[in-house]
Amino acid sequence: MKYFLIFVFLFFYSFSNSYAKPPYRGTIWDFPDIINSNDPTTFQELIYVGQDNREMYDRRKGGRWITKKVFLFNAIYEERTIEIQVNPEFKNPDNAFQEAFFYSEIIGRLPNFLFSNVKTVWIHRGNKDYGGGNQNLLIHIGRSKEYIKKEILEEVFIHEGGHSSLDWAWNGVIDKTEWNEAAKKDKEYISKYAKQYPQREDVAESIVPWIAVRYRLDRISNADAEIILKTIPNRLKFFDEQNFDMYPLIPSE
16 A cells, blocks of 8 residues: 655745744745856756656545656656656657656756655646645646745745654654654744654755845845744754755855
């Protein structure tokens, strides 16, 4: 029996940079420039390898597993290859290639540690939330329009990569007990979404602001930096001690 959970953002609200507890609704919405199109990518090449059957998760119709003869691509990165599986609803290899290429380049801007447990990417139509877990990143391109408009597409992938590569529920590198000890010391969550689903969302909600204060201070406000540092100092320290492979993310000067 397969177990699959798609972890997504359910909130789309503005929230002031106050000291409300938790201070944010959902962290991707408040930090739209942590990684952007001017940052380097490890993506090198996309190779079409034909069609074959693959089992994929599709959030449409209430969420379900489907088996389709999908368009397959090998996305070549500097240190790894990821299989991109594109739903046959895109009709032909050229259309599928355009979608796979677009997302492969963006995903390559993530630091390597968020790739550590990602083996595949699923691409579907439909205005449904992205997802992480199951050694995968799930994309519904209808939702991309909203993410692109708000300039948070890379930040969404940071969050979902956190699920796939860090969460203990998905055999990620974070130890559940150690994380819970750090979270307990903080006494508060960085977002309402994390507080509502602490065992499911706290890690992914916290990794975006950690990257912000440790690598992108010049891209966030002083007020936001102060809020993050005061709200989750022990979680930040926990991430610091993991010695993550941050390449190709270069600290801002």
